Amino acid sequence: MAQDPDNAPAAQNDPGAQNDPRADIGDERAGMPLADVRVIEMGQLLAGPFCGQLLGDFGADVIKIEQPDVGDPLRDWGQAKAAGNSLWWPVVGRNKRTITLNLRSQDGQRLVRELVAHADVLLENFRPGTLERWGLGPEELWKINPRLVVTRVSGYGQTGPYSSRAGFGSIGEAMGGLRYVTGDPSTPPSRAGISIGDELAAVFACIGTLVALHHRDRTGVGQVVDSAIYEAVLGMMESLVTEWDVAGYVRERTGATLPGVAPSNVYPTRSGAMVLIAANQDSVFGRLAQLIGQPELAEDPRFCDHNARGARMEELDGIIATWTAQHETGELLESLHDAGIPAGLIYTAKDMLADPHFAAREAIISIDSPTLGRDLSMQSVFPRLSATPGRVRHVGRERGEDNEHVYAGLLKLTAAEIARLKAEGTI
Structure with a gap:
């Protein structure tokens, strides 16, 4: 779907892609359902990057941008680590090219505009208004590429009185109604053991992105996909609102059961x-x-x-x-x-790894981690497509590992210019 100025598909117009020794940039993405989609992923942690992971799992060329000095904080998150390295990053960072770029600098913003000219999707999860302050709002980017889909994930959405507030997944879970009904009635509201609010917002963002791309291919015009964490949670709350509106019924915490559902x-x-x-x-x-x-x-x-x-x-x-x-x-x-x-049974990860059904369907795969020098087990790609399935091609890469390929190959910057940008801390 990404079209370069000569109307050739973006991957074909990328001189580095044709001879790149990394198979995931070329041959291994060939034939995958999103192989013709290029995504520029900005933002960090989970709500935006998980959407990028989902798109990358089905073959999209996801180019993740990170700050040169620190990178995505998720690289250091997680209770369990190996050799000081996060075991969360290899999963969320999988199937992505990683580059470093200082988005707060003029040169960094210029390079984003150059990347957007070669992209189908810009994915971000900054606080609303951040892109606009950098001169990278949708209206400005559409002047460069009117076909661009701008996918924006935030706590409260891009509009409304709360839009400028800082919004984490936990707050969205509470506001969207999930926290109130989670846990035992004898205790305060509980949380799930995962960042479910962020992940739901990412799933809805992924759905919205694919719908917007379908519309773009029919009309030639991009649009904004606005995925709010609290609304993603609200969207999963079944008939909770309607029950209150019509019958005055309030769903309460019920522990291991649902009211009226037995056994x-x-x-x-x-x-x-x-x-x-x-x-x-x-x-x-x-x-x-x-x-x-x-x-x-x-x-x-x-x-x-x-x-x-x-x-x-x-x-x-x-x-x-x-x-x-x-x-x-x-x-x-x-x-x-x-x-x-x-x-x-109620499974733990240990149970999953020992279960023959998981093994038969390859629901958990094993993939090499060059950083850790061993294979890592992680969940496979879901849902399963019979003709064009998704695939995990590599784990999350080191920060800036793909700088040379993207800046020299895709944007055709000279060695001297790349050296200058490095010296100035732009990349």
């Missing part, structure tokens, strides 16, 4: 392990009643339909827990699976 809970086994069983649909509950030796429960007025079971959740959970506690974990799961009842 769907964790139940103990003889060894003390916990098994999750979800048999809340009528026919599935009938099979569970048969399995536990009480088929009459499926016809019992207390449990015969969804609403009845939901009204007597605790009583029903007690009956099921009494049965599960008589069986060892493996035996219990096997009998549930054989009966067609959704059930399973």
Whole structure:
């Protein structure tokens, strides 16, 4: 999709790409569904860069810009590290070219404009107004490339009274309604063990980017994709707002269950392990009643339909827990699976790496990390496409590793000019 001045695809017009020894820049991206899309990724941490990861996973040429002196803070984040290196960065930085550029300098801003001329998408997650202060707002960039899609991820969106506030994922999760309904009712609101608000905003930004590219290809005109963290969370809140608006109903924290949905809970086994069983649909509950030796429960007025079971959740959970506690974990799961009842363990990463289903579908892949000198396990690319699947081609690279290729190959800067920009701290 990226077109250079001579109307050739951007990758074909990039002299460095044709002879580059790094296969991911050329041959390995060939045939991938987004191989003709070039993304300039600005910003840092997670909300914007995760969107870049998703696009790169399906073949987009993602060029990530980082400050020359510090780089993306995510390079140093995470509780677990190896040889002092982040184990988060190799995942979020995967499938991207990395360059350094001082966006606060005039030369840096000039180089962004040159990159935009060769790009399909500019992706950023700065506080609204930052690009405009640098003279890099959408209206200015469209003068250079009217086909450009500008994808902007922020806490509160590009407009509205809160738009200028600093916005992290945790605040968006709270404002969007997720925090209030997460956790046990006896405790204050909890958070998920991941940065779900940032990641949801990135997923919505990715969807918006692909939709905007489709529209651009039909009309020749780019647009802004405005993905706000709080709205991404709000978009996942099911009928929460409508229930309050119409019925005055407030969803509360309910721990391991959902109100009115039963049986769907964790139940103990003889060894003390916990098994999750979800048999809340009528026919599935009938099979569970048969399995536990009480088929009459499926016809019992207390449990015969969804609403009845939901009204007597605790009583029903007690009956099921009494049965599960008589069986060892493996035996219990096997009998549930054989009966067609959704059930399973609550997995940790250790469980995932040992599971044959994960292995058979290659849901977790192993890929070399030159920095750590070993292979790293990480999640594969989802969703799966039957004809043009995504692929992890490399882990996150070192800061500025692709400077020479991008500045000399794509922008055709001379060696002298590159040396000057380095000396001045621009790159």
